[in-house]
Amino acid sequence: MDVAIIGVGLHPFGRFPGVSAIDMGAIAIRRALADAGVEWRDIEFAFGGSYEIDNPDAVVARLGLTGIPFTDVYNGCATAASALTLAANTIRLGDHRLGLAVGMDKHVPGAFKGDPQDYACPSWYGEVGHFTTTKFFGMKINKYMHDHGISHSTLAKVAAKGYRNGGLNPNAFRRKPLSEEEILGSPMLNYPLTQYMFCAPDEGAAAVVLCPAEDARRYTETPIYLRASTVRTRRLGAFEVHSPWLPIEETVGATVDASRAAYEMAGIGPQDVDVIQLQDTDAGAEVIHMAENGFCADGDQEALIADGATEIDGPLPVNTDGGLIANGEPIGASGLRQIHEIVLQLRGQAGDRQVPGSPKVGYTQLYGAPGTAGVSILSV
Amino acid sequence: MAQVPVAEGIFTWPSDDPQLIASRCSACGMVMFPAQDSCARCASTEIEEHLLPRRGRLWAWTTQDFQPPSPPYAGATGKDFVPFAIGYVELPDEVKVEARLTESDPEKLVQAAEMELVVVPFGTDDDGNEVVTFAFRPVAT
C-alpha cells in the first residue's frame, strides 16, 4: 500500500532558551496538524524520535491524552528516518489510517559526549581521544580528496552554499552568508575540515502526518507520496564512525546500501530526482554523499560544484534549505526537517528558495554513528 | 615517574619492540583489534590471541586540533591540550588499526607512507604516573 504525507510542521532550528524539547515538539505537531487540516484527536498512532528526551511521547501532555499507541525511537542520526519508516509501515500493515511521526531535540553546545562502551568500543578508545565523530568525517573526506581529486576550495563552496541557502530559510539557525575565504580561514578542527565547514548540534522539532495514499485527497489537493523509506546499518568492510579497526576487505557504506534499496523500492533512479537533501554533517560529507547516493561518479563533484550544479537553480539542487550546515542537527528532528523541505519544494511552496521547473521527485539521506543510514524518496 | 599503559592487554609492554595484541578467528581467519571474544565476520567464538606486525602503510588520516570532550578524554585539557593526528594504518594481510600518529603536521603526513608502531606518553593519571599509549610514526627514509 502506498503512503502519503498530507501535513508537515516545523519548530525553527536554533537556540531557544527556556523552550523545552517537548514544547518544540508540540508546536511542530500543531503546525503539521493544521497543514493537514486534521485535529490531534483524529490521530490514531504516533512515532517520536529524540536523542536527549527519553520519552518524546510525553508531548501528549500538551496535545491531549487520547490513549493512542505512541512509540519512541532512537537510532542515532537516522532516528527521524526510523520514525518515518515505522509510521509508514504501520499504515501499510493496515493497523491504522492516520498517523504522525515527530522528532524533537535540545542539545547543549559543543561536540557530542558519550561513553565509548555504548558503541561497542573499549573505554581506552575515549581516553586516548579517538571517540569523536568529527575526526571520522575528517579522515573520510581527506582520503576521498586524495583518491578522487577534490580540492579544499570545493569544500568551502559547499559550506558557502549552505549558509547562503540558510539565509533564504526563515527557520534556519545560521542565516548569515560566509565567504569561501572566511570558511577556509576559520580554525581547523579536523584536517581538512575547518569550523565553518561543520554543522553544530542545536535545537528544534519537526513533524509529518501520514495516511494511506487512497485517503490523501480527502485531506489535501497536494499529497506527497512516500515512494520509499529505508534504513540500513554498516556491513563488514565499510569505513564507518567509531571503528577502532577495519578489515582489509572493503565494501560500500551504509548510505549506499540504503540508497540502492530505496531506488529499488520506489522504481525510481537518481536521474529522475529533481531536489535532494543530503546529510551534510560537514561540507565533505555532502561531497561524498552526492556519489554514494548515485547522483554522480566519484570525483565528478569537483567540476559539478564549480559549475553551480548543486545550487537551487542548478540541475542537482542539494540542501535547498541550508542543510545541516545552516540548520544544525537536533538529531531526533533532523531527518523530518529534510522531509519538510522536500514536501514544500514538491508542492511549490518553498518561497525564495523554490527550485524552478515544478520539481516532481525529491530525495533525502541521513547518516551517522555508528554506521547507520536512512533514505527516503518522495514524489508528487 | 612510572609509566603505565592506558589499558592492559592492548599492546605488549614494557618492550623494546612493542606489538599490538589482536585476536584471530580460528574459523575464518578474521583479525580484529583490540582483541574481542567473537568474530565480526562469522560470529564464531573460537578466537585466539594474535600479535600484529609493527609496520604498515598509512591508509587514512586527519588531525585532532580541538580537545575531545573530557571525560572520556584523559590527556591534558584546556590550554595544556596538545593537538595530535589520528589515522588508520593498514598492516598487510592483517587489519587496519586506528591509532594516534606521532606526526601532526598535514604537510608531513603522506597517504600510503610506511609507518611503525611506537609507545608514547599522552597524559598523567591521578597517582602521578605517566600514561602511555600506542601510536604510529613515519619510518625515516
Ligand SMILES: [Zn+2]
Ligand atoms: Zn570468523
